[in-house]
Amino acid sequence: MNILKIAFVFVGTIIGAGLASGQEILQFFTVYGVDGFWGIFLCLFLYMFFSIIIIELSNKYKFKSYKDFLDFVFGKFSFLSDFIYTFFVFSSNVIMISGSATMLYEYFHIDKRFAVILVCIVVLLISLFSTKGIIEFNSLVVPFSTINIIILGILVFFSEKDTFYHIIDIYKPFKTNWIASSVIYASFNIMSLVGVFTPMMEEIKNKGAFIKGSILGSFILTFIALIINYSLLCYYPQSFSKEVPNIYIARFYGEILPINLLIAIWLEMISTEISDIYSLSNRLKHLLKLNYSQTAIIIISVSIPFAFITFSSLIRLIYPLYGIISLIFLIISSLKAILIR
Template sequence: MMLKQILNVALAYVGVIVGAGLSSGQDLMQYFVSFGKWGILGAVILGILNAVFGKIIITFGSYFRSNDHFEVLSQIAGSITNKILDISLIICCFVVGFVMIAGAGSNLNQQFGMPFWSGALLCAVLIILVSFLDFEKITNVIGIFTPIIFIMIMIMAVYTFASQRFDFKELETIANTISTPMPNIWFSVLNYFSLCVMTGVSMAFVLGGSIMRIGVAEKGGTLGGFIIGIIITVTTCILYANVKLATTVDIPMLAIAKQIHPAFAFVYALVIFGLIFNTAFSLFYALAKRFSSNQSKRFYPIMIGTVVVGYILSFMGFKKLVSIMYPILGYIGFIMLMVLLIGWIKERSNVRDEKFLRRKMIRLITKKYDDEQEYTKADKEKFQKLGEDSIVDTKSIKSDIKDLVKEQFADDNK
């Protein structure tokens, strides 16, 4: 049961981060392949950073039981910094959201010849429709494409490196002609990672907030970040090896997939669309959560309104949007990284204490629903005391832990 939860969290986190730019290869071309062999080393370092901060972000969401990013940032950042980051994340969710919609239009146009407007519209409509599902179903939807893209990228890697010989001097020469917004690979790694954090942190906090067990959040975030690292590194290597082809199209990974087989490219195009949808949905969902204060009457009008405006702005074009907007958001993300790191150093012992506190509460309340154990008056008083000591509202933490245990017993009795 717990392993399944960890995997669900990891796959959902990957689904949030792996969007249009990464699965299509467009942002990796500009941020990493443009630096040639050094770009591959940069991708490896990026993967390590993803694993470390994936744990921090998801764990903070679980620790504070957050419904939106503001609930976490208000606890770990000063008032001025919090306001700056809150506004930045709101802008980021919206901007990258409509970049994703643009990516959906480009993807379906390149593979199926669909007009740009129709592919982008399909993505926008799906975002609105899925927002009406409950959060557990949404998490499953977000994670569904992750194992598929992982397997397909590995197939592309085997095909690329088993069937070709490479002139590395030629590859390096072509790679160095690619336009990049970054001055060097180290700055590129930091900027792109900051962008990843800015893109994923709002939804990741919400995702973490849905997890009661902090240990599950820690492991799920770490595993998700590790999987992202593998995907980024392998994809960068594939793009570098096929750089001559990759420089000529908007969706380079799709062009490489076509070399394997048209049917493979067909499936890959659908998977890219799914991943684009995942990221776009996560961003607009997190944005609507931030402005609705968890009130459903306000949530849906905000969700629909922002998606409609995002669809209109997506006509600026995918490739152009990536090159202009991503570096700007990456610079803002430097502040976010520092806040997260400093917050983690300060709160780490409190997070550990809260993790053990919740474990004790779960063990105590399990007695109440287990016919083979006795739930005594002393247990009840201790459960109440632990609830009062939790960082989360006493009534909420008690209710949520009871629901968690009831659900576990229901699953065990199926």
């Protein structure tokens, strides 16, 4: 298995629209000022450490889906964690459909109902290719997103170097506990990887490629986050009040880059949606006694009515709980991995 493609799946699963838009980096790192950069480097270590733990355990115990992993970690309490994880992934799936359809409506003036159906068709067509679909799609989307973010970073660096140092001198961080923020952010993201890597590793038996791909992916993610964090600080305070700060910054550098970033954000939403479908289908296909494709069709069909509902308040409630469970999961997984050596 190509190590680079594994790295792209790693990045595509984690990056999402929130990171590509700049909003996640703003909330978890930029608000801490210079310490935010240390937080990003802490995430690099956590990404590599926890992804290797997940790979080692998945390889040793041949987990077929995230349910098997949760059973291993939580034992008799796995039912609750399995329910929360499944609920969260399904909610994420619905939000990605709704969000990507909203982008088509707002920027391309496509009727929301038609946009939802269109997004679902695109996701279904890619999802039907299962593992191959998620690998090949991310192999296209991640380089496109990364290149455009790098271009933005280069333009900002050469035009705003003096601004950056000036802002660092005057900027007073809104928050100070950057370590906790980084740990929660990394745990949250790595947990999403469990649902993708466990069935993929069961199909593609190459532990070495997954470890090397995860390490490479961790460095790519860190580089992207550093660029975005630097750009956001250069355009403080305006960037802090924008819904999509990367698009706001890109508009200072012509008309093509904002469009490319807009496309990248939309594609990352689709990428996240495909990862969610992949995780859910591999979890539920045995429960429903159906094959992967049939399960994917059912999940997407059930998701359509919910895509017209605003889930923001629901996610505000479930995210903190999910973040705590993610951290507990990763700590126990690490302890078990150490004990079985």
